[in-house]
Amino acid sequence: MENKLQVSTSPHIWGGISVAKVMQYVILALMPAAIMSVYYFGFRSLLVMLVAVGSSVLFEYLWCKLTKRENTIGDYSAAVTGLILAMNLPPTIPYYMVVVGSFVAIVVAKEFFGGLGHNFINPALAGRAFLMASWLSEMTKWAQPRTRLPLFGKVDTISQVTPLAQLKAGEAVDISYLEMFFGNVGGCIGETCAAALLIGGLFLIYKRIITPIIPFTYIATVGLMSYIFSPSGFFKGDPWANILSGGLFLAAFFMATDYVTSPSTFKGQFIMGIFMGVITVIIRVYGGYPEGASYAVMLMNILTPLVEKATMPRIYGTKKQAGGKAQ
Amino acid sequence: MLSFRGGVHPHDHKEITKDKKITELSPPDTLYIPMQMHIGAPCVPKVEVGERVLMGQIIGDSDAYVSVPVHASVSGTVKEIKKILLPNGSMSDAVVIENDFKDEPFDEHGKNKDYTKFSRQEIIKMVREAGVVGMGGAGFPTHVKLSPPEGKVIDTVIVNGAECEPYLTSDYRVMLENPEEVIYGLKVLLYAFGIKNGYIGIEDNKKEAIKKMQEKTKNEEGIRVVALKTKYPQGSEKQLIWSITKREVPRGGLPADVGVICVNIDTCCAIAKKFLYNRPLIRRIVTVSGSGIKEPQNFSVRIGTPFSYVIEAAGGMAGDVKKVIMGGPMMGIAQYDLNVPVVKGTSAILLFTEKELKQPNTDVCFRCGRCSYVCPINLMPYYIADAYRIGDIERCEKLGALDCIECGCCSFTCPGNAKPLSRVREAKRTILENRRQKA
Numbered sequence: 001m002e003n004k005l006q007v008s009t010s011p012h013i014w015g016g017i018s019v020a021k022v023m024q025y026v027i028l029a030l031m032p033a034a035i036m037s038v039y040y041f042g043f044r045s046l047l048v049m050l051v052a053v054g055s056s057v058l059f060e061y062l063w064c065k066l067t068k069r070e071n072t073i074g075d076y077s078a079a080v081t082g083l084i085l086a087m088n089l090p091p092t093i094p095y096y097m098v099v100v101g102s103f104v105a106i107v108v109a110k111e112f113f114g115g116l117g118h119n120f121i122n123p124a125l126a127g128r129a130f131l132m133a134s135w136l137s138e139m140t141k142w143a144q145p146r147t148r149l150p151l152f153g154k155v156d157t158i159s160q161v162t163p164l165a166q167l168k169a170g171e172a173v174d175i176s177y178l179e180m181f182f183g184n185v186g187g188c189i190g191e192t193c194a195a196a197l198l199i200g201g202l203f204l205i206y207k208r209i210i211t212p213i214i215p216f217t218y219i220a221t222v223g224l225m226s227y228i229f230s231p232s233g234f235f236k237g238d239p240w241a242n243i244l245s246g247g248l249f250l251a252a253f254f255m256a257t258d259y260v261t262s263p264s265t266f267k268g269q270f271i272m273g274i275f276m277g278v279i280t281v282i283i284r285v286y287g288g289y290p291e292g293a294s295y296a297v298m299l300m301n302i303l304t305p306l307v308e309k310a311t312m313p314r315i316y317g318t319k320k321q322a323g324g325k326a327q
Numbered sequence: 328m329l330s331f332r333g334g335v336h337p338h339d340h341k342e343i344t345k346d347k348k349i350t351e352l353s354p355p356d357t358l359y360i361p362m363q364m365h366i367g368a369p370c371v372p373k374v375e376v377g378e379r380v381l382m383g384q385i386i387g388d389s390d391a392y393v394s395v396p397v398h399a400s401v402s403g404t405v406k407e408i409k410k411i412l413l414p415n416g417s418m419s420d421a422v423v424i425e426n427d428f429k430d431e432p433f434d435e436h437g438k439n440k441d442y443t444k445f446s447r448q449e450i451i452k453m454v455r456e457a458g459v460v461g462m463g464g465a466g467f468p469t470h471v472k473l474s475p476p477e478g479k480v481i482d483t484v485i486v487n488g489a490e491c492e493p494y495l496t497s498d499y500r501v502m503l504e505n506p507e508e509v510i511y512g513l514k515v516l517l518y519a520f521g522i523k524n525g526y527i528g529i530e531d532n533k534k535e536a537i538k539k540m541q542e543k544t545k546n547e548e549g550i551r552v553v554a555l556k557t558k559y560p561q562g563s564e565k566q567l568i569w570s571i572t573k574r575e576v577p578r579g580g581l582p583a584d585v586g587v588i589c590v591n592i593d594t595c596c597a598i599a600k601k602f603l604y605n606r607p608l609i610r611r612i613v614t615v616s617g618s619g620i621k622e623p624q625n626f627s628v629r630i631g632t633p634f635s636y637v638i639e640a641a642g643g644m645a646g647d648v649k650k651v652i653m654g655g656p657m658m659g660i661a662q663y664d665l666n667v668p669v670v671k672g673t674s675a676i677l678l679f680t681e682k683e684l685k686q687p688n689t690d691v692c693f694r695c696g697r698c699s700y701v702c703p704i705n706l707m708p709y710y711i712a713d714a715y716r717i718g719d720i721e722r723c724e725k726l727g728a729l730d731c732i733e734c735g736c737c738s739f740t741c742p743g744n745a746k747p748l749s750r751v752r753e754a755k756r757t758i759l760e761n762r763r764q765k766a
Contacts, residue, residue: 264696
């Protein structure tokens with residue numbers, strides 16, 4: 001009996017929430033938005049999501065096989081990456097492009113840098129950025145919501161003008177805030193329904209998977225900045241249209257909060273949220289694209305190590321003593 | 328509710344033994360009494376093989392200041408003096424006593440119930456003579472705590488009744504069954520410092536103990552019983568001091584630097600027993616618990632009793648025992664040889680099967696930051712672990728590796744089960760090793 005006793009250092013019990021569980025919660029939190037996208041864009045959007053998730057998981061599996069590493073698809077992180085990538089794609093996108101996007105996300109952005117925990121940039125966003133650079137027109141075709149999209153073959157769509165494009169042109173947005181909130185606008189699969197994203201985001205905060213700091217400072221900064229800066233002049237912006245349109249909620253709750261590429265210090269998260277808000281509005285108002293959320297997130301991903309380093313918490317016991325002398 | 332920043336909430340499993348009265352475990356035939364159960368210089372055996380010793384007689388002592396004497400916990404004959412393995416993994420000389428089952432006490436001075444007859448120096452001397460050490464596990468000699476360096480003024484004494492480790496109920500039972508001794512011990516300490524500011528801090532999952540202690544201290548001037556938030560590591564000295572006094576022990580310093588000393592519940596009782604019955608520290612309360620034991624218990628065990636004897640007395644092992652731990656599951660030490668004796672710091676013997684040891688079979692950090700949210704010292708464990716992994720020891724030190732109290736919150740909570748504490752510990756050891764080599 002004695003020979004069988006295990007010896008290891010303390011602690012001897014583990015009571016956390018596993019990586020797989022965290023990822024499962026994220027997938028669960030994305031479900032409302034996924035369901036709403038099927039409601040608005042039909043089964044084609046479901047198929048895009050399935051292709052993205054399937055190919056992402058497959059690429060991770062193949063990479064593990066190829067490099068003779070332990071299979072890591074069981075941690076669900078590849079599935080999450082695939083799902084978030086799909087959420088960032090228009091429902092009309094050809095399927096092979098989705099597969100290319102998954103490849104860039106999983107193999108190039110994640111595995112080349114050492115796999116989960118070592119990527120410097122959000123893999124899903126890297127995939128999206130690659131597709132944006134390669135097939136801009138396919139990536140910016142917006143289908144009218146509640147139209148039937150064919151599952152296969154060429155998709156003919158009358159491109160809908162998005163609220164963000166209207167804002168960029170300095171025009172008034174022609175749909176109501178309520179419609180924007182519920183997602184009855186053209187856009188990427190997962191980004192249009194702010195209500196569904198909010199439900200998912202609040203669920204993650206409630207479950208303590210993410211802290212509320214980044215999402216709320218980010219959204220609030222976008223509101224404030226877009227009121228101050230707008231194409232029609234200072235203090236003439238439309239903060240609500242800016243908050244509710246485009247991929248802001250998706251970016252704020254699901255991409256900016258990615259553990260690997262966002263600061264884990266509370267102060268750092270504040271800085272992250274504020275900076276992303278500022279960059280987003282700068283791109284939206286002065287930049288070349290109508291939407292700036294994903295680039296704002298990627299830029300701040302790169303700055304994350306610096307932000308963390310600058311905001312390390314004060315270690316217990318290092319308080320300046322009464323004499324002014326640091327201990 | 329009084330509390331601190333960080334920490335975790337493990338399931339406490341105290342229900343297993345919280346209603347088990349402390350039972351006196353009859354001592355075994357042979358006891359192995361180590362010469363080192365404290366931090367500091369080891370004792371030298373003061374008895375010879377074949378000599379008859381009495382219960383409570385000093386059998387080992389040292390001239391060093393940071394050291395306490397060791398006593399025979401039964402009466403009997405010294406069988407041999409040999410090196411044995413201790414629960415902390417080190418080897419130490421031990422006096423092996425053959426029990427004559429007479430428990431003939433060694434009584435030199437008689438009883439000294441009225442501690443106010445003594446001076447502070449005499450009290451410190453008596454505490455040392457009684458072999459009293461911090462009984463929470465580390466085993467720091469209490470008399471050293473009682474003599475803070477020149478210039479440090481103690482204005483607060485805190486009795487640590489937090490017992491924040493899961494499974495442990497020994498302090499809880501003592502508070503319920505011997506509240507008078509705890510209070511008496513605290514009063515001796517307050518008297519020794521000439522102050523009237525004592526706290527008994529108890530986590531609020533031990534409502535009955537709080538009630539009992541409040542009842543018993545109603546008429547005691549300057550002693551307050553305070554409820555603490557149930558959160559691990561509430562009973563860690565630095566966290567406890569912060570929770571109660573909002574003072575921060577400076578880096579590398581002692582509680583005395585902020586005018587506080589902390590003592591364990593059982594330590595208080597040990598002090599009380601010296602004055603009430605002139606009995607030195609020869610037993611301690613041990614919780615035997617976990618799913619791997621047939622009859623979980625709170626035992627009063629003679630120092631030097633082998634673990635295997637205690638386990639047998641609690642009905643023996645149940646099921647497939649994978650791990651035996653001395654102390655709590657968060658900071659305790661895993662044992663591989665059950666012949667080790669119960670020492671002054673043995674607060675519990677836990678027998679764990681697969682049930683308690685379930686953990687994800689991964690080793691990955693995805694930088695979620697949970698380890699730094701729960702770190703009560705405000706470190707960023709995954710940063711230190713990263714720096715250690717790439718061999719940047721200097722950076723580990725800059726990141727505060729030496730400030731780590733090894734509470735284990737980071738490893739407990741890590742989603743990827745990357746065990747950051749193991750790496751921080753390694754980093755600490757390497758830093759200290761480098762320092763020694765330089766010196």
